[in-house]
Amino acid sequence: MSKTETDTSPGGAEGRDEDLGAAGSQLSTAPREETTVAPGLGVIGWVRWFWRQLTSMRVALLLLLLLSLGAIPGSLIPQTGADLNKVDEFRKAHGTLAPVYDKLGLFHVYSSVWFSAIYILLFVSLIGCIVPRTWQFVGQLRGRPPGAPKRLTRLPAYTTWRTTAEPEQVREAALALLRRRRFRAHVAGDAVAAEKGYVRELGNLAFHIALIVLLVAFASGQLYKSDGTKLMVEGDGFSNALPMYDDFKSGSLFRNDELVPFSFDLKDFRATYEVSGPNRGTPRTFEARIKYSEGAYGKERPATVKVNKPLEIGDSKVYLVSHGYAPVITVRDGRGKVVYHDAVPLLPLDGNVTSNGVIKVMDGYRDARGHKDQLGFQAFFVPTFDPKSGTMLSQFPSLVNPLLAVNAYHGDLGVDAGQSQNVYQLDTQHMKAFKDAKGQLLKKLLRPGDTLQLPNGAGSLTFDKDVKEWAGFEIVQEPGSGWALGGALAAIFGLAASLFIQRRRVWVRAVRGADGVTVVEMGGLGRSESAKVPEELGEIAGILYDQAPGAPDPDDVHESTVVPAEGAEK
Numbered sequence: 001m002s003k004t005e006t007d008t009s010p011g012g013a014e015g016r017d018e019d020l021g022a023a024g025s026q027l028s029t030a031p032r033e034e035t036t037v038a039p040g041l042g043v044i045g046w047v048r049w050f051w052r053q054l055t056s057m058r059v060a061l062l063l064l065l066l067l068s069l070g071a072i073p074g075s076l077i078p079q080t081g082a083d084l085n086k087v088d089e090f091r092k093a094h095g096t097l098a099p100v101y102d103k104l105g106l107f108h109v110y111s112s113v114w115f116s117a118i119y120i121l122l123f124v125s126l127i128g129c130i131v132p133r134t135w136q137f138v139g140q141l142r143g144r145p146p147g148a149p150k151r152l153t154r155l156p157a158y159t160t161w162r163t164t165a166e167p168e169q170v171r172e173a174a175l176a177l178l179r180r181r182r183f184r185a186h187v188a189g190d191a192v193a194a195e196k197g198y199v200r201e202l203g204n205l206a207f208h209i210a211l212i213v214l215l216v217a218f219a220s221g222q223l224y225k226s227d228g229t230k231l232m233v234e235g236d237g238f239s240n241a242l243p244m245y246d247d248f249k250s251g252s253l254f255r256n257d258e259l260v261p262f263s264f265d266l267k268d269f270r271a272t273y274e275v276s277g278p279n280r281g282t283p284r285t286f287e288a289r290i291k292y293s294e295g296a297y298g299k300e301r302p303a304t305v306k307v308n309k310p311l312e313i314g315d316s317k318v319y320l321v322s323h324g325y326a327p328v329i330t331v332r333d334g335r336g337k338v339v340y341h342d343a344v345p346l347l348p349l350d351g352n353v354t355s356n357g358v359i360k361v362m363d364g365y366r367d368a369r370g371h372k373d374q375l376g377f378q379a380f381f382v383p384t385f386d387p388k389s390g391t392m393l394s395q396f397p398s399l400v401n402p403l404l405a406v407n408a409y410h411g412d413l414g415v416d417a418g419q420s421q422n423v424y425q426l427d428t429q430h431m432k433a434f435k436d437a438k439g440q441l442l443k444k445l446l447r448p449g450d451t452l453q454l455p456n457g458a459g460s461l462t463f464d465k466d467v468k469e470w471a472g473f474e475i476v477q478e479p480g481s482g483w484a485l486g487g488a489l490a491a492i493f494g495l496a497a498s499l500f501i502q503r504r505r506v507w508v509r510a511v512r513g514a515d516g517v518t519v520v521e522m523g524g525l526g527r528s529e530s531a532k533v534p535e536e537l538g539e540i541a542g543i544l545y546d547q548a549p550g551a552p553d554p555d556d557v558h559e560s561t562v563v564p565a566e567g568a569e570k
Contacts, residue, residue: 054121055128063122064211070118074109077101110222111252123215130208137201145195147188148507152523155507157534159541160521165548167518170510173547177540178506191509200527203497206490213487217480226250226259226477232266233326233343233470239263240316240475260314260477264292264303269469271323273397281352281397288320288471305473315477322472324348324355325383327404328464331361331375334368334457343468346381347424352394355381358426359406359461362415368457374413376426377461380405404463406452407443408434434458503527506537508544517551520544 053059078086087107091098105112152158163170171192178185178194185194228245230238238244240262272284288305294313305311311318324346331340339361346355361375384396385403392405411431415421434442434454444452446463453460504526513519522544524537 051128054125056125057129060122060125060129063118063125066118067115067122070109070115073106077106077109079110080108119215119219123212126208126212126215130205130212134205137198137205140201141198144186144188145184145193145505147193148191148509148523152507152509152521155523155525157524157537158522159537160519161545162513162551163518163520163548164551165518167510167512170518170520170544170548171508174508174510174544177544177547178508181540183506190511191507194506194508195504196506197501197503197527199497200501200503201498203494203501206494207498208494210487210491210494213483214491217484217487219480221251221478221480221484223251223253224258224479226254226475228475229321230473230475231322231345231470232473233345234266234269234468237263237265238473245475258477260316261296262292262294262298262313262316264290264311264318266290266471269323269471271397271469283397286320286323288473315479317476319474319476320471321474322348324353324470324472325381325399325402326468326470327379327381327402328466328468329359329377329379330462330464331359331365331377331459332462333365333459334370335366337364337366339364339459340375343466343470344379345470346379350394351397353383353397354392354394357381357424360413360415360423360426362413365459367410367459373410374415374431375459376409376411376413376428376431377406378409378426383467399467402448402467404446405443406446406461406463407441408452408454408461410434410458502532504533504536506540510548518548520548 078090080087101107105114109115149155165173167190171187171190174192175185175187178192181196183194183196184198185192187193226248227250228248230244230246232238240259242248242256242259266288268289270285270287270289274280274282274284286307289302290305290311291300291302292311292313293300303311305318305320307320310320326343326345328343329340330338333339340359344357344359346357348355357379359375359377359379365373365375367373380392381402381404382392382394383398383402384394384400385392386395386401389395392403409426409428409431411428413421414427414430421427436442436455442452442455444450446452448463448465448467451460451462504524506522506524509521510518522537522541524533526533
């Protein structure tokens, strides 16, 4: 039996495919690249040329690259659809760049004309690539592997031997062997034609179809999505309606009545931290324990929302995104009447939850003379105060030694002007600061249970012993997220199949030679230069050789009949 040979001659697989005719064709459904530079005359010729260029894989990859590059400004430059306030701040800070960005549509990249044009062209290009390749692949599946070429010696992998078995027996054995090895095989003339690795092209098509699914899912997700945030103190409730959100943004085709009907109450929030070692203060767990119900009359059920483990209700997901403290504050007027009693959420400034915020008393307050007025307090809170450090910086995130620093103002808060205000900022433009006995700004450090007395009988502020915690939730509704996930997984598996599965063909020819002995030839051809084809052909040839063992060559037979005299005598 001769050894399996590998053809390493120049020219590659494409040159061999042309020489081998039908036997080397259709190993791929990729359309042939047009070598002509100038299109045909007339409008129809230009249209055909443009369509061929648009539906080529090279242009599809170029458009995909342009789409990726176009998304970079959307992540670096503030977007009007994400945060309008940041866009306004950018315009004020960059007076020269802002007009240029406006003309280029960089403040709304994903809805700009140029980004939409790239998106649509990529969509059309992928469809134009996939449709003809799909029909061609279906035709290949319905057909049979092509017959063996006349000269198997031209194949990159080739072996041959002579056997005493009949040609029909060799072909039957080869047909059964190849089918056991999951080849699609049939007898074509004096040879068995077999092919394997169709999953490669199927994976290639699945990859491109998955890209279309991803594009559609991304587009639908941007058009129909909604994204809102809500800060809730322990004991607060939330209903999934637009007025309940602190901040809300949605796609251009989203309607308010498409919000999934549900509600939930924040019962308790718990956080644990590392208490020692180099990671002291690092969060270990964040858990928000809630009770939620679906619909208007749904049964209330308990649930726990954790970081990266959202609560899923229909198409909506409730994420836990932030946490902080809300000291309970009681404010009394000059007559001792309680005019404010509530937990005040303060925003954290560092990892140890050093926080600040404001307290606004807008209605019901009267000073010592009985005149209506408004109060404003600036608050600075540390959950763990260290007297040795002497600074208002928390030393640990948990409530170990809480301390609240406040200063007080009175006057017009500006809330009656009809303009929106930030609830975490205090506008002191039309307010006067309370002064202490020394004429300095009135301020005091309060521990739980302490009270700040306002001068001249103006009232008091008490830091109650109860310190609640708050949790920030993000409620996201994306109809296309499931399709996007499925498309991403299909793209990964399809790409893996197209990269690691080799499509190859094997032919086994068995004919009777001039001397009456059967000559067996085997050849293998792969879509790309791969060592797997010679190895696999050698393995198949070894098994088939055991079933159709080799016969002696004519020269060996002739030599065995001429015996020397010495040998004869022996």
